Amino acid sequence: MFLTNVKHLLENVVNAIPPEFVDEKVKKEAEARLKLLVEEFRVPEEEAVRTVIKYIAKEKGVPDGAVAFVQAPVIKVSSLRPREWASLKVKLVKLWDSKSEVVVHSGLVGDETGVVKFVIWSDSPELELKEGGNYLFENVFVQEYNGKLEVSVTRRSRIREIDEEVGLPERELAGAIVAIHKGSGLIQRCPECRGVIKGVCPTHGKVDAVDDLRAKVVVDDGVSVYSVVMGEEVVKALTGIGLKEAREIAAKALDRDAVRSELIRRLFGRYIRIRISVRGGGKGKGDGKGRYYVADEAEFA
Numbered sequence: 001m002f003l004t005n006v007k008h009l010l011e012n013v014v015n016a017i018p019p020e021f022v023d024e025k026v027k028k029e030a031e032a033r034l035k036l037l038v039e040e041f042r043v044p045e046e047e048a049v050r051t052v053i054k055y056i057a058k059e060k061g062v063p064d065g066a067v068a069f070v071q072a073p074v075i076k077v078s079s080l081r082p083r084e085w086a087s088l089k090v091k092l093v094k095l096w097d098s099k100s101e102v103v104v105h106s107g108l109v110g111d112e113t114g115v116v117k118f119v120i121w122s123d124s125p126e127l128e129l130k131e132g133g134n135y136l137f138e139n140v141f142v143q144e145y146n147g148k149l150e151v152s153v154t155r156r157s158r159i160r161e162i163d164e165e166v167g168l169p170e171r172e173l174a175g176a177i178v179a180i181h182k183g184s185g186l187i188q189r190c191p192e193c194r195g196v197i198k199g200v201c202p203t204h205g206k207v208d209a210v211d212d213l214r215a216k217v218v219v220d221d222g223v224s225v226y227s228v229v230m231g232e233e234v235v236k237a238l239t240g241i242g243l244k245e246a247r248e249i250a251a252k253a254l255d256r257d258a259v260r261s262e263l264i265r266r267l268f269g270r271y272i273r274i275r276i277s278v279r280g281g282g283k284g285k286g287d288g289k290g291r292y293y294v295a296d297e298a299e300f301a
């Protein structure tokens, strides 16, 4: 037995419909339907409210634009349930362009509790999204597809950029380093955009490049392979080679590539445990879905 405040739900329904369409008879009918949906059929409250609003709007001939749908509460990705409406504060992890006519975009969004696929339908409000951006997805509809949840951005949804950094889930990964990509070792970055360059930045031209150290490795945990990028701190913690040591190795060998060779010697085939966070990017690299991971911490297992 559970008690539902149907009166409160009824208020939401009534508030959504322009007053000229609401009389006592409509209220009675709405209340009865809410009771039935929530108490009898255990439909989630939010969904019940929407269903009843839709019903009344249709019965009474309320124009589409005149219905103000109730704001779905902001919840975490891990709390998403199928067939419910929700609002999410998320970071855009990955954006795929769509070849389908009815889908504008699809991709991945996440917060610290998880990552979920989203689909933007062609009749959705127009917006410009970028990977790494933080957004409030308002009133998205949660669906289950092939046993996985995904959120639909529909005509009723709204997406706004927010001034807040949304975190992504951290995961632990343990496995063997089976490859160390080119682009590992002592690299040069543009001081303006931090992009990896070879002397000239495509955007900023000739710049005084700054040295940096990184390792792009492939980790095999026995089930999948993961592309993992390690920054200087993580590389140093694992190998003892930091930026200073890397410069010395390069100077001694008169060859910057000597650093990568040394990293291969110290990392290849080793078992490691890594704390990773998901990042977007990667052109067809990573796990084959274009994803790669950034190591926040790592140690030999």
Ligand SMILES: [Zn+2]
Binding pocket: 190, 191, 192, 193, 194, 195, 201, 202, 203, 204, 205
């Ligand atoms: Zn640059």
